[in-house]
Amino acid sequence: MVVTLLGTGTSSGVPLIGCECEVCRSVDFRDKRLRTSVHLLVDGQSLVIDTGPDFRQQMLRESIKRLDAVLFTHEHKDHTAGLDEIRAYNFLQQRDMPIYGRKSVLNQLQTEFAYIFAEKKYPGIPRLQLHEVTNQPFEVAGIRVTPIEVMHYRLPVYGYRIHDFTYLTDLNYISDAELEKVYGTRILVLDALQQKPHLSHFTLEQAIAVVERVRPERAYFTHMSHTMGLHREVEKRLPPGIRLGYDGLKIVIPDTPA
Ligand SMILES: [Zn+2]
Numbered sequence: 001m002v003v004t005l006l007g008t009g010t011s012s013g014v015p016l017i018g019c020e021c022e023v024c025r026s027v028d029f030r031d032k033r034l035r036t037s038v039h040l041l042v043d044g045q046s047l048v049i050d051t052g053p054d055f056r057q058q059m060l061r062e063s064i065k066r067l068d069a070v071l072f073t074h075e076h077k078d079h080t081a082g083l084d085e086i087r088a089y090n091f092l093q094q095r096d097m098p099i100y101g102r103k104s105v106l107n108q109l110q111t112e113f114a115y116i117f118a119e120k121k122y123p124g125i126p127r128l129q130l131h132e133v134t135n136q137p138f139e140v141a142g143i144r145v146t147p148i149e150v151m152h153y154r155l156p157v158y159g160y161r162i163h164d165f166t167y168l169t170d171l172n173y174i175s176d177a178e179l180e181k182v183y184g185t186r187i188l189v190l191d192a193l194q195q196k197p198h199l200s201h202f203t204l205e206q207a208i209a210v211v212e213r214v215r216p217e218r219a220y221f222t223h224m225s226h227t228m229g230l231h232r233e234v235e236k237r238l239p240p241g242i243r244l245g246y247d248g249l250k251i252v253i254p255d256t257p258a
C-alpha cells in the first residue's frame with residue numbers, strides 16, 4: 001500500500017491569507033500545507049479520503065489519473081469543498097463515482113451540492129453513487145475498511161483503518177472501545193492542530209499521548225495550523241517514531257502475509 005499525504009493543513013491552509021508570521025513566510029516547502037486529505041493506493045485500487053478545497057490541485061500535483069472511490073470523514077467544508085472536481089474522473093472513467101460517508105455527511109452533501117442531485121441535471125455535472133457508512137466494517141472496491149468513530153467537539157467523525165494503516169483526523173476525543181480498533185496498526189496518521197489547547201482538535205501533546213498508547217511503527221501528524229510552529233523546529237522535539245506530515249509525503253507500507 002502507498003499512502004500519499006495530499007494535504008496536511010488546517011481549514012485555512014498554511015500560509016494563511018494575510019498572515020506574516022514566520023511559518024506563513026517560511027520558504028521550507030514543508031511549511032506549505034494544503035487542506036487535509038490523503039490518497040491510498042491499495043490492492044491496485046485508488047482511493048481518497050475527503051475532497052477539500054485543494055482537491056484539484058492535489059490530484060494534479062500527484063498525477064492521479066484514476067480514482068475508484070471517495071471516503072468522507074465528516075461534512076466540514078475543508079473536507080468536502082472540492083467534490084465538484086470529481087467530474088474529471090466521471091469523464092475519464094465513464095462511470096459514477098462511489099462516495100462513502102455517514103448519513104449526516106451524505107445529507108449535507110445533498111444540501112450543499114444540490115445541483116448534483118437535482119431531478120433535471122445539467123450536462124457535465126458530477127455523477128455520484130452514495131453509500132452510507134455505519135460503525136461497521138464495509139468493503140470499498142473489494143477492500144475491507146473499518147470505520148473508527150471519534151468526536152470533533154460535538155460532531156461524530158469517522159476515521160478509517162485499512163489493513164495496517166489508520167487515518168484519524170478532526171478529533172479531540174477517542175473512546176477506549178474505538179481505540180481498540182486502532183491497536184496493531186503499523187502506520188497512524190493523526191490530527192495534531194497546534195500546541196495550544198483547542199475545542200475540537202488534538203494538540204501536539206494530546207496527539208503524542210494517543211500515539212504512545214497505540215504504539216504504531218510510525219505516526220505522522222496532520223491538519224496543522226500555522227500556530228504549530230516551523231516544521232523543522234517542531235520535528236526536533238518529537239519522540240522517536242513520530243514525525244510531522246507534510247504535503248506530498250509518501251508512506252510505503254509493505255503487505256503483511258495474511
Ligand atoms: Zn478539518
Ligand SMILES: [Zn+2]
Nearest residue numbers: 019021024226
Ligand atoms: Zn501565519
Ligand SMILES: [Zn+2]
Nearest residue numbers: 074076152170
Ligand atoms: Zn472538521
